[in-house]
Amino acid sequence: MAGLFYYAPGRVSVYREDLAAIGLGYAFERNPDCRQCQRGPDGDRGVVFADSRFVPLALLGYFEAAQRWSKVPGSAAWVGVNNDTPPKPNDLARDSQIVGHYVALADDQSYLCPVARALDMSGDSLTPYLALPRTVAVDESGEWGTGGVVPKFRRLWDTATRWFEAVRGAGIGDDSAAKFEFADIAESALLALQTNYRVGKAEVSLLGLFDDRCMTEVLQALVDWPTLEAWLKKKAASSAALAGSSSEPGVLAA
Numbered sequence: 001m002a003g004l005f006y007y008a009p010g011r012v013s014v015y016r017e018d019l020a021a022i023g024l025g026y027a028f029e030r031n032p033d034c035r036q037c038q039r040g041p042d043g044d045r046g047v048v049f050a051d052s053r054f055v056p057l058a059l060l061g062y063f064e065a066a067q068r069w070s071k072v073p074g075s076a077a078w079v080g081v082n083n084d085t086p087p088k089p090n091d092l093a094r095d096s097q098i099v100g101h102y103v104a105l106a107d108d109q110s111y112l113c114p115v116a117r118a119l120d121m122s123g124d125s126l127t128p129y130l131a132l133p134r135t136v137a138v139d140e141s142g143e144w145g146t147g148g149v150v151p152k153f154r155r156l157w158d159t160a161t162r163w164f165e166a167v168r169g170a171g172i173g174d175d176s177a178a179k180f181e182f183a184d185i186a187e188s189a190l191l192a193l194q195t196n197y198r199v200g201k202a203e204v205s206l207l208g209l210f211d212d213r214c215m216t217e218v219l220q221a222l223v224d225w226p227t228l229e230a231w232l233k234k235k236a237a238s239s240a241a242l243a244g245s246s247s248e249p250g251v252l253a254a
Contacts, residue, residue: 002085003054004092004203007062007069007078009046012036023075027198029095035060041069041078048080054091070206079202086207089197097196098132098153101221106211113221114195116153116160121231131224132157156195156222159188164223182212189215192222 008014008022016031032049040046040062048061059082069080081087089111098114105111118131135147149157166180180188189210193199204210220226 002082002087002091003050004087004198005048005050005055005060005080006032006072007037007040007042007046007048007080009040009042009044009076011047014047014049022077023072024077024200026194026200027079027203029198033057033060037062041071041080054087068206070202072200072202079206081206092197092199092203094196094198100196101224101226103214103217103221105209105214105218107208111193111209112196113192113218114156115221115224116157117164117223119224119227119231121227121234126228126231130157153195156191159191159219160222163188163219167220167223167225185215185219186210189218192218 004027006014006024006027013034014022014032016028019025019028019032028051030051033052033055034047034049035057036045036047038045040048041064050060052060062080066084067080067082069078071078086107089109093112097112100112100114102110103113115131118129120127120129130149132153133150135150136144137147138144148154163180190199190201190204193204193209199207199209
């Protein structure tokens with residue numbers, strides 16, 4: 001069991017309803033456990049807080065020699081980690097996750113990256129479908145039906161759509177395809193990772209989760225690229241087997 005812990009200067013406590021205001025709305029799914037400290041990573045007094053499911057209360061505090069800290073961009077808060085016990089994916093996982101593909105990030109740990117635009121390979125051809133939760137409503141006749149993506153995941157769906165258009169257009173001269181710059185890839189990969197894990201920019205940087213390879217793989221998972229690759233291999237193997245059988249003695253090639 002290992003987790004991240006946080007520091008907020010000038011405070012004596014932090015509750016879940018306070019987190020958005022200090023830039024940490026993504027980091028907790030329950031009220032954090034708090035401990036006041038006379039000196040934090042900024043050299044001032046404040047409160048250190050964490051989820052006691054992952055950080056034992058005995059280790060909750062500011063211990064300069066045993067920890068690494070990083071300031072949260074755009075916030076007065078800091079995030080820290082014990083040098084000897086960095087968190088594993090299970091320590092960062094959200095209580096509820098979206099199914100997807102496991103991707104090895106730059107820390108050599110496998111993280112479940114969500115699929116938004118999925119592919120059904122059960123038939124003779126690939127069929128795309130929306131894999132994120134959808135709204136449910138009743139029409140004027142009282143019939144139940146599904147609508148679009150629930151608001152919580154609309155940004156993720158938009159990102160998946162843009163990325164699919166970018167990779168589909170790559171190399172075929174499609175000037176209308178979305179173009180992704182490095183920062184856009186990083187932001188998009190973070191959005192996808194945040195769907196299943198309680199991390200932000202500071203946490204990803206502190207733990208060394210991203211490199212230029214794995215960010216792309218996170219986005220490929222978002223559009224179910226591994227399923228496409230598996231389908232192409234299956235088709236290639238089937239074609240090779242058919243070609244091999246047609247060249248056997250007594251069999252005329254088509």
